[in-house]
Amino acid sequence: MTATATSKKIKAGILGASGYTGAEAMRLLLRHPSVELTLLTADRKAGQSVEEVYPHLGGYGLPDMVSVEDADWNSVDVVFCGLPHGTTQEIIATLPKTVKVVDMSADFRLRDPKTYAEWYGGEHTALDLQKEAVYGLTELYRDQVRDARLVACPGCYPTATLIALLPLVEAGLVDPLDLVIDAKSGVSGAGRGLKQNTLFCEAGEGLSPYAVASHRHAPEIEQEVAKFAGLAAADVRVNFVPHLVPMSRGELVTCHVRLSERKTAADLRSEFENRYQGEPFVRVLSAGAIPQTQMVRGSNNCVIGVFEDRIPGRALVIAAIDNLVKGSSGQAIQNMNLMFGLEETAGLEQAPLFP
Known part of the structure; x- marks a missing residue:
């Protein structure tokens, strides 16, 4: 997949789609002009439809949720990862290098592995990927995000x-x-x-x-x-x-x-x-x-x-x-847009909701 906006849609997966950040990513990507959701994983909800897990997202033709073990990585160009820390690094390490990753967990935010171990209770097991990760605070790291394969989105x-x-x-x-x-x-x-x-x-x-x-x-x-x-x-x-x-x-x-x-x-x-x-x-x-x-x-x-x-x-x-938006899924999509050479605002143009 070349990093240009074409008529061919980017195929996206969401790992941990049953969580709040996963649901918010689905909601936003449903209206993204250049993205098609082709993979949703949620181990405890594997086999269930999106409508069963999140009724407000029913009727949009989204794929059913599957376990990570049953995921077809060849069906995606990019994955949004909303898994717990620790689990994330293990799964991302197994992905094909052709798949871009926008990580919404904490696994790749801290550059010092000793600091990670101190605060997250375990050694980092994907240090090569950690060195590759770009911190995804878009407004301050825009140029680095554009060229990244793995972006670590900041915490909220x-x-x-x-x-x-x-x-x-x-x-x-x-x-x-x-x-x-x-x-x-x-x-x-x-x-x-x-x-x-x-x-x-x-x-x-x-x-x-x-x-x-x-x-x-x-x-x-x-x-x-x-x-x-x-x-x-x-x-x-x-x-x-x-x-x-x-x-x-x-x-x-x-x-x-x-x-x-x-x-x-x-x-x-x-x-x-x-x-x-x-x-x-x-x-x-x-x-x-x-x-x-x-x-x-x-x-x-x-x-x-x-x-x-x-x-x-x-x-x-x-x-x-x-x-859930700028603090997580919205910022993740903002970063994905840069990674694929799309308009940075694509899929994110909605005005605030009030009251």
């Missing part, structure tokens, strides 16, 4: 956080060693599996921090902040606390930053406006406008707001995304 929290911080860190406008990130996500971010803390009676009508000072997305954020600041990853530590919000989808991060000497919140806004000018999915809000998850629901958009802090020398950067 790092996506919002790094869009909000990396331009500032790279420009030397904020102190990379003094970053406090207050993050909140809808319950879909915890996955579709049965967990007590995501039951309606447990998560509804309440707000809960979790994985305090121990969330796996922290080293991913630190890795990228260090790279853009020109520092060693071991020298960067961020204060990152995620919270579970009783809503299905949506994510908002409030980043507390220390300004560099003689810099102001206006300088941060100016940097964002210059850096993200022309970006199809990133919008810097006008002064005083506050980002809300309602602004991005169901879309691949990210909105950013910048505010002076009451504490001299500090500022607040707030970003909102839909965790």
Whole structure:
């Protein structure tokens, strides 16, 4: 398959199609003008139709779900991988080299295998692939994504956080060693599996921090902040606390930053406006406008707001995304578009859904 947009459709597979990210990838790809879904795997749901697993996606002629063992890799040009960490690297290592991979799991995000082993509880078993993987934060790694065979899409929290911080860190406008990130996500971010803390009676009508000072997305954020600041990853530590919000989808991060000497919140806004000018999915809000998850629901958009802090020398950067779209499946499709030489916005043009 050549990396050009032709009348021949790209054949795509989704591994882990029964999860929320898999469902969102199906929803978006159904309306992609250049993609045909030819393979859906879901081991626990193998043999079931899409309509049985996700009734809202019934009637579109999608293939039934099969086990990974029964997958026909010759039927796909690209796979979107929404499998659990650990499982992903084992399966991707067996794929034909002709198949491109857009990974939505955590297996290839961390460049240091020791860091991966520390945070994910096991040694990385596909180190050659790890060296090949490109970090898929599209707006900051666009050129590398275009030439990649394997793209590791960022986690949802790092996506919002790094869009909000990396331009500032790279420009030397904020102190990379003094970053406090207050993050909140809808319950879909915890996955579709049965967990007590995501039951309606447990998560509804309440707000809960979790994985305090121990969330796996922290080293991913630190890795990228260090790279853009020109520092060693071991020298960067961020204060990152995620919270579970009783809503299905949506994510908002409030980043507390220390300004560099003689810099102001206006300088941060100016940097964002210059850096993200022309970006199809990133919008810097006008002064005083506050980002809300309602602004991005169901879309691949990210909105950013910048505010002076009451504490001299500090500022607040707030970003909102839909965790299932820009934070996962939408960004994955954005990367796939680049990998195949398509319009970057293809299949992602839908406006946010409100209310």
